Amino acid sequence: MNMEQGIVFAGFGGQGVLLAGKVLARAGMEHGLEVSWLPSYGPEMRGGTANCTVVLSDALIGAPNVDAPQALVAMNQPSLDRFEPQLVPGGVAILNASLIAREARRSDITVVPIPMNDIARELDAPRAINMVALGALLRALDTVPLEVAGDAIALEMEERGRAKLGEVNRLALQRGYEAASSVLQAGA
Amino acid sequence: MSRVLMRGNEAIAEAAIRAGCQCYFCYPITPQGELVEYMARELPARGGAFLQAESETAAINMVYGASAAGVRTMTSSSSPGISLKLEGISYMAGARLPGVIVNIMRGGPGLGNIAPAQGDYFQATKGGGHGDYRLIVLAPSSVQEAAELVMLAFDLSDRYRTPAMLLADGMLGQMMEPVELPDPIDPATIPGRPWALTGAVDRAPNVVLSFDLDPQGLKEMNKGLQRTYQEITERELRWEEVDTEDADLLIVAYGSMGRIAKSVVRSAREEGIKAGLVRPITLWPFPYARIRELSERVSTVLTAELSAGQMWEDVRLAVGDRAATPFFGELGGVVPTPRDVLSEVKRYANG
Structure with a gap:
């Protein structure tokens, strides 16, 4: 039986959900997996929301769009409203507790609330909320190692001429990972 | 590399x-x-x-x-x-x-x-x-x-x-x-x-x-x-086949729909349906002969496209009355998920 995971990242435009997905895909590839990254690029982006779907697999990937994702990263409440019902039973929802007031409605999923904006602000890097989110996801998925994702975001920043942002993004990943660890251990 | x-x-x-x-x-x-x-x-x-x-x-x-x-x-x-x-x-x-x-x-x-x-x-x-x-x-x-x-x-x-x-x-x-x-x-x-x-x-x-x-x-x-x-x-004919050897239901799909169909074939097989896929790589020239040959051995050739049924015409030319030739399509930029196509496959596999 092969391993295949579908992950949806969703949030407001500007929260970095497309980049978070790309870094996961890149890290997955470096980790030796097959990956696909499918962005929403339509008018919905211009309406202020963005999402992307990443598939990680140990075999060639068929559909890059996913019926029932294993994981959702919801950076805001509209994203939770839209994608929570789609999650596979037993799936995991990483929620941005800084912006989402309500609890998850499903009882058959693992919910990991992370105060992403607060953690990013503590690092004096408010734009790194996407890496806080990705760090939490990596902990919950346990498919791609944290260090590989750290290298991927560092390279991504370097290629964008912002190499000096590599370290803070790596740190944001780490903080998100640790925050998810606390939540998951408390729930275990 | x-x-x-x-x-x-x-x-x-x-x-x-x-x-x-x-x-x-x-x-x-x-x-x-x-x-x-x-x-x-x-x-x-x-x-x-x-x-x-x-x-x-x-x-x-x-x-x-x-x-x-x-x-x-x-x-x-x-x-x-x-x-x-x-x-x-x-x-x-x-x-x-x-x-x-x-x-x-x-x-x-x-x-x-x-x-x-x-x-x-x-x-x-x-x-x-x-x-x-x-x-x-x-x-x-x-x-x-x-x-x-x-x-x-x-x-x-x-x-x-x-x-x-x-x-x-x-x-x-x-x-x-x-x-x-x-x-x-x-x-x-x-x-x-x-x-x-x-x-x-x-x-x-x-x-x-x-x-x-x-x-x-x-x-x-x-x-x-x-x-x-x-x-x-x-x-210069080119196409790809997935699980066609023992297939009873053949999907014909190309491009993005072709890769979605690969996931569908996998899921259908997990549910015991002998599905296969022909994915034309050259759309012109079109692999009529191979699809005709395969249609002798299957009950159904389902064409799936992100259109109202355009390649479907070529598939029907190839198949004639050797097998049923239903169509599944989405329109207007809507992309179906594998589950949408799978439910069509089940309809014909059980019919």
């Missing part, structure tokens, strides 16, 4: 440069904007020419001109933009000019929208422009295959002196996957173009035209084209 994560649009552009494309002409349109941006950034830096024309019509005629002058050349657009290029494409076919046209399809007709669709199959495979011409039409279903097929498009286009089209859609253009980029070709391996307009020094002048006012002359020119199309049909 190292793999890089690239968008379909970017991989197509990079592979075209590696195929020796020296001149690229365009008029921008979504969802193939990254292809234009990549070419604008990379092609001049690597010794080629990038030109954003004043219109699609101008761009395709620049391709005509560059090809007549003897260089590998390409244009790209999306559905409405391709409609505007059709006159020039017909002229290239008539003038026996190679060249590559990329269509990253979007929802239509008219201005439609910018979401993925496959509504341009008729346009690509049945002419589109005027006159008795064909395009070689290659339909990738992954970013890797898009890179490989754009290089093949240049080769086939040169070999047969006819324009070739890479037909993909917004999903493939926008998505990222790992790619192992093919090595750049050695320009010395590009076939010579003794017919090109390179300056008539120590030789008789060449003429590149798509007209002959004498009906007998134009008839002969057309017969020559038809001979070429026959040769292409005999030699």
Whole structure:
């Protein structure tokens, strides 16, 4: 039986959900997996929301769009409203507790609330909320190692001429990972 | 070999440069904007020419001109933009000019929208422009295959002196996957173009035209084209099969829908349905004979497309009454999930 995971990242435009997905895909590839990254690029982006779907697999990937994702990263409440019902039973929802007031409605999923904006602000890097989110996801998925994702975001920043942002993004990943660890251990 | 994560649009552009494309002409349109941006950034830096024309019509005629002058050349657009290029494409076919046209399809007709669709199959495979011409039409279903097929498009286009089209859609253009980029070709391996307009020094002048006012002359020119199309049909058919050996239900799907269908075949098999897939890679020429052969052994041949049923006509031509030939399609840029297609498969598998 092969391993295949579908992950949806969703949030407001500007929260970095497309980049978070790309870094996961890149890290997955470096980790030796097959990956696909499918962005929403339509008018919905211009309406202020963005999402992307990443598939990680140990075999060639068929559909890059996913019926029932294993994981959702919801950076805001509209994203939770839209994608929570789609999650596979037993799936995991990483929620941005800084912006989402309500609890998850499903009882058959693992919910990991992370105060992403607060953690990013503590690092004096408010734009790194996407890496806080990705760090939490990596902990919950346990498919791609944290260090590989750290290298991927560092390279991504370097290629964008912002190499000096590599370290803070790596740190944001780490903080998100640790925050998810606390939540998951408390729930275990 | 190292793999890089690239968008379909970017991989197509990079592979075209590696195929020796020296001149690229365009008029921008979504969802193939990254292809234009990549070419604008990379092609001049690597010794080629990038030109954003004043219109699609101008761009395709620049391709005509560059090809007549003897260089590998390409244009790209999306559905409405391709409609505007059709006159020039017909002229290239008539003038026996190679060249590559990329269509990253979007929802239509008219201005439609910018979401993925496959509504341009008729346009690509049945002419589109005027006159008795064909395009070689290659339909990738992954970013890797898009890179490989754009290089093949240049080769086939040169070999047969006819324009070739890479037909993909917004999903493939926008998505990222790992790619192992093919090595750049050695320009010395590009076939010579003794017919090109390179300056008539120590030789008789060449003429590149798509007209002959004498009906007998134009008839002969057309017969020559038809001979070429026959040769292409005999030699260049390409398709992929998944689990067809023992299949009782065959899906025929190409491009993005073809890869969704791969997931469907896998899920159907997990549920005990003997499904298989034929994914045409050349849409023209179309693998009629192989689909006809397989239709002898299955009860159902289900065509799935992001259209109202365009390739379906070719599938039905191939299958005739040997098997049931239902259709599943989505319209307007809506992309079905594997589950949507699987429920169709179950309907016919249980019927």
